[in-house]
Amino acid sequence: MSFSDHIRICNSYDPARALPLLAGNRRIGLLRRDNAEMLRRFPDVFCVTADAVRLVAQGDPAAVSRAVDAVVDALVSEQWLPRWRDETFDVAPRWGEAPVLRLDRGAVPFFGTRAYGVHLNGYRRKGDDLYLWIGRRASDKRIAPNKLDNLVAGGIGNGHGVVDTLIKEAEEEASIPASLSKTATPAGAVSYRMENRLGIRDDVLFVYDIETPADFAPKCNDGEIAEFTLMPATAVLERVRDTRDFKFNVNLVILDFAVRHGLLRPDDAEYLEIVTGLHRPID
Amino acid sequence: MSFSDHIRICNSYDPARALPLLAGNRRIGLLRRDNAEMLRRFPDVFCVTADAVRLVAQGDPAAVSRAVDAVVDALVSEQWLPRWRDETFDVAPRWGEAPVLRLDRGAVPFFGTRAYGVHLNGYRRKGDDLYLWIGRRASDKRIAPNKLDNLVAGGIGNGHGVVDTLIKEAEEEASIPASLSKTATPAGAVSYRMENRLGIRDDVLFVYDIETPADFAPKCNDGEIAEFTLMPATAVLERVRDTRDFKFNVNLVILDFAVRHGLLRPDDAEYLEIVTGLHRPID
Numbered sequence: 001m002s003f004s005d006h007i008r009i010c011n012s013y014d015p016a017r018a019l020p021l022l023a024g025n026r027r028i029g030l031l032r033r034d035n036a037e038m039l040r041r042f043p044d045v046f047c048v049t050a051d052a053v054r055l056v057a058q059g060d061p062a063a064v065s066r067a068v069d070a071v072v073d074a075l076v077s078e079q080w081l082p083r084w085r086d087e088t089f090d091v092a093p094r095w096g097e098a099p100v101l102r103l104d105r106g107a108v109p110f111f112g113t114r115a116y117g118v119h120l121n122g123y124r125r126k127g128d129d130l131y132l133w134i135g136r137r138a139s140d141k142r143i144a145p146n147k148l149d150n151l152v153a154g155g156i157g158n159g160h161g162v163v164d165t166l167i168k169e170a171e172e173e174a175s176i177p178a179s180l181s182k183t184a185t186p187a188g189a190v191s192y193r194m195e196n197r198l199g200i201r202d203d204v205l206f207v208y209d210i211e212t213p214a215d216f217a218p219k220c221n222d223g224e225i226a227e228f229t230l231m232p233a234t235a236v237l238e239r240v241r242d243t244r245d246f247k248f249n250v251n252l253v254i255l256d257f258a259v260r261h262g263l264l265r266p267d268d269a270e271y272l273e274i275v276t277g278l279h280r281p282i283d
Numbered sequence: 284m285s286f287s288d289h290i291r292i293c294n295s296y297d298p299a300r301a302l303p304l305l306a307g308n309r310r311i312g313l314l315r316r317d318n319a320e321m322l323r324r325f326p327d328v329f330c331v332t333a334d335a336v337r338l339v340a341q342g343d344p345a346a347v348s349r350a351v352d353a354v355v356d357a358l359v360s361e362q363w364l365p366r367w368r369d370e371t372f373d374v375a376p377r378w379g380e381a382p383v384l385r386l387d388r389g390a391v392p393f394f395g396t397r398a399y400g401v402h403l404n405g406y407r408r409k410g411d412d413l414y415l416w417i418g419r420r421a422s423d424k425r426i427a428p429n430k431l432d433n434l435v436a437g438g439i440g441n442g443h444g445v446v447d448t449l450i451k452e453a454e455e456e457a458s459i460p461a462s463l464s465k466t467a468t469p470a471g472a473v474s475y476r477m478e479n480r481l482g483i484r485d486d487v488l489f490v491y492d493i494e495t496p497a498d499f500a501p502k503c504n505d506g507e508i509a510e511f512t513l514m515p516a517t518a519v520l521e522r523v524r525d526t527r528d529f530k531f532n533v534n535l536v537i538l539d540f541a542v543r544h545g546l547l548r549p550d551d552a553e554y555l556e557i558v559t560g561l562h563r564p565i566d
Contacts, residue, residue, distance in 0.1 A: 095555050162549045185545035189558045206549050260543050262468035266445045266489050272378050272565050275472045279559040 003241050003270045006251035007277035010192035013200055021111055023055045023100045026093035030112030030193075030200045038080065042071045055100070065101040072107045081198070082106040082142070089115055090158040095204070095282070102158045112200035114282075115155060118166045119253045120184055120208045122151030122218070123233070123261075130233040130261065132254070133218055135174070135225040137247065144247040148239075149225065151210070151218060152176065153250070162186075162206050173225050174218035184210040187260060190252045191280040204282065207253055209260075233263055252278055286524050286553045289534035290560035293475035296483055304394055306338045306383045309376035313395030313476075313483045321363065325354045338383070348384040355390045364481070365389040365425070372398055373441040378487070378565075385441045395483035397565075398438060401449045402536045403467055403491045405434030405501065406516070406544075413516040413544065415537075416501055418457070418508040420530065427530040431522075432508065434493070434501060435459065436533070445469075445489050456508050457501035467493040470543060473535045474563040487565065490536055492543075516546055535561055 019036050021029030031039070036053050039046040045067045047054040057067035065088075075081045084106040090099035091113040108115050122133035133151040137144055154169035156162060163182075170181035187209045194201045212218075218228045237258055240251050256278050258264045264271060302319050304312030314322070319336050322329040328350045330337040340350035348371075358364045367389040373382035374396040391398050405416035416434040420427055437452035439445060446465075453464035470492045477484045495501075501511045520541055523534050539561050541547045547554060 096550075096552050186542075186548050187545060188542045189549070189555060191555075191559055204555060259469075259471045262470060265469050266472070267379075269379050272472060272474075272487060276474055276562040276564050279562045281559050282555050 001242055001244065003255055003264075003268075004273045004277060006240065006248070006255070007192075007274065010194050010249055010252055011277070011280060012195045013193035013202075014195065017195070018112065018200060019051065019053055021053045021055065021113070023093070028055070028091050028093055028100055028113055030202060031110075032112070032195065032199050035110050035199050038075065039071070042074075045071050061099055061101050065103070068101055068103065072104055075110070076106075081110055087155070088158050089113070089155065099158065105155065105157075109196060109199040109201050112202055114202045114204060116162075116204050116206065117153060117155045118162050118169070118206045118208065119150045119190075119250070120152035120166060120170065120181075120210060121187075121253065121257045122210050122212050123257075124212050124214070124230065130263070131230045132233050132236050132257075133212065134229050134231050134236060135218075136227050136229075138224055138226045141224065146226075147247040147250070148245050149247050149250050150253055151228070152181075153205075153253075156206075166208060172222045173220075174228065175221045176218060180212070180216065181210070184208040188256060188279075190249070190256050190278050191282060192249065192252065193280055194248075203249065205249060205253060207256055209257070233258070233261075237263060284525055284527065286538055286547075286551075287556045287560060289523065289531070289538070290475075290557065292531055293477050293535055294560070294563060295478045296476035296485075297478065300478070301395065301483060302334065302336055304336045304338065304396070306376070311338070311374050311376055311383055311396055313485060314393075315395070315478065315482050318393050318482050321358065322354070325357075328354050344382055344384050348386070351384055351386065355387055358393070359389075364393055370438070371441050372396070372438065382441065388438065388440075392479060392482040392484050395485055397485045397487060399445075399487050399489065400436060400438045401445050401452070401489045401491065402433045402473075402533070403435035403449060403453065403464075403493060404470075404536065404540045405493050405495050406540075407495050407497070407513065413546070414513045415516050415519050415540075416495065417512050417514050417519060418501075419510050419512070421506055421509045424507065429509075430530040430533070431528050432530055432533050433536055434511070435464075436488075436536075439489075449491060455505045456503075457511065458504045459501060463495070463499065464493070467491040471539060471562075473532070473539050473561050474565060475532065475535065476563055477531075486532065488532060488536060490539055492540070516541070516544075520546060 018030045020027045040048045045057045047056045057064045076083045087105040088102040091101050092099045124131045135149040139145050152170045156165045167178050167181045170176035190205045301313045303310045323331045328340045330339045340347045359366045370388040371385040374384050375382045407414045418432040422428050435453045439448045450461050450464045453459035473488045
């Protein structure tokens with residue numbers, strides 16, 4: 001492994017294998033061609049042509065969501081898709097625009113709609129040394145069980161803001177009180193586009209940093225994280241470079257932290273590949 | 284103006300208007316087609332075809348540099364190019380690789396070879412408020428006279444490292460002693476590709492931050508900067524958004540600083556455009 005291998009893994013998307021999903025003349029997703037083919041059976045909802053899939057269901061976001069959800073239901077019942085039920089994501093052409101529909105989280109990669117998350121780097125200084133709070137994901141997590149994770153991370157469900165999600169997840173996953181999580185500072189975003197078994201992940205992760213007080217330690221709360229460890233930042237970086245112990249996208253969030261805090265330096269042969277590779281354009 | 288207008292200005296490069304400059308099978312530059320045409324007169328040094336310009340001068344870097352420099356001499360004498368004489372840049376396929384040749388700084392955009400610089404954000408905290416040291420460039424500067432600038436900025440000449448350049452320029456431009464400039468922290472890089480009158484700027488700026496002590500103020504030294512002002516960071520950002528007062532690429536360095544220090548937040552409509560727009564791939 002190398003640092004940039006993790007960036008390549010998260011950017012495995014190949015445009016030749018995908019079609020745009022259009023709502024009107026705006027792109028709202030990316031369908032792998034095999035997934036696009038499966039939508040031909042639902043001509044009231046989708047129109048599949050050689051170069052695009054068009055959302056043809058009409059109505060307000062609630063009506064369009066119902067129509068798409070019926071398609072998702074059919075695909076779930078045939079075991080093409082998992083269903084999360086407890087969580088839907090807003091689907092819009094761009095961040096901050098009004099949603100066209102809401103989609104079950106399990107169906108997001110199938111349609112390749114852009115998903116937004118928030119990741120929190122928790123760190124502490126001891127003298128000149130920097131330490132990072134690292135979580136280990138529970139063994140029953142649907143995605144990346146047992147893998148190492150940031151202090152807090154979560155997807156931004158429909159109707160929730162970035163800071164809301166951060167505060168909620170910080171409380172649920174790590175027992176961090178709102179009075180503390182509110183002091184987290186936004187520090188950028190990591191973006192990548194990745195093909196997986198289900199389809200295409202077109203992800204944007206808003207990145208926050210928090211320096212935790214000396215008398216604070218996160219505690220597992222909702223069972224999503226099995227344990228938290230305060231690891232020397234240099235050891236974290238070595239483990240990122242040499243292993244796949246971290247969840248695929250957490251490697252990128254840690255690399256971004258390492259660049260911003262001077263743990264990686266311009267004399268590293270991979271430096272420019274890392275700096276420019278963490279922020280895929282949001283086209 | 285808007286924040287992302289500055290990013291667009293620095294990324295005006297249009298691939299349809301350029302040909303690769305190749306050394307063997309590696310790309311070392313980008314020639315605008317009109318510039319490529321002018322090289323047909325020098326068949327011992329360059330071979331111009333429909334889809335590429337090949338460096339055909341043979342020998343070690345010193346010999347190749349002399350051959351290319353003779354071409355530069357001819358173009359300078361016909362006033363197609365300026366000459367700097369006092370400064371040459373290494374030309375290599377990638378950062379950290381052995382240079383193929385050294386090129387007069389004035390000829391760098393003509394050949395579209397990648398140029399590297401280092402920019403230092405100097406900041407100070409007063410209570411919860413953040414201030415930035417802003418320089419005003421001298422009126423006799425060749426590029427961007429009278430424009431606002433970072434605390435320190437300079438191109439990385441051949442044979443010099445990033446930190447060497449930073450320490451040298453900090454002393455020369457702002458009278459910052461090495462004991463202080465050594466405490467600057469690397470914080471990433473900004474990259475862009477821009478067409479201008481002379482050709483194509485394919486630039487990478489290594490970005491450093493330094494928190495200056497309360498009893499420190501930079502002083503003009505070599506006449507490159509006319510004055511330094513400690514400005515509230517929020518006022519700096521507003522001036523970036525609303526004006527062209529800053530040197531074109533300094534806007535990007537300040538936006539990168541603002542993202543990393545949480546002065547810009549995810550609820551800014553331009554946030555993702557900014558975060559992903561500051562780091563053009565180094566292909």
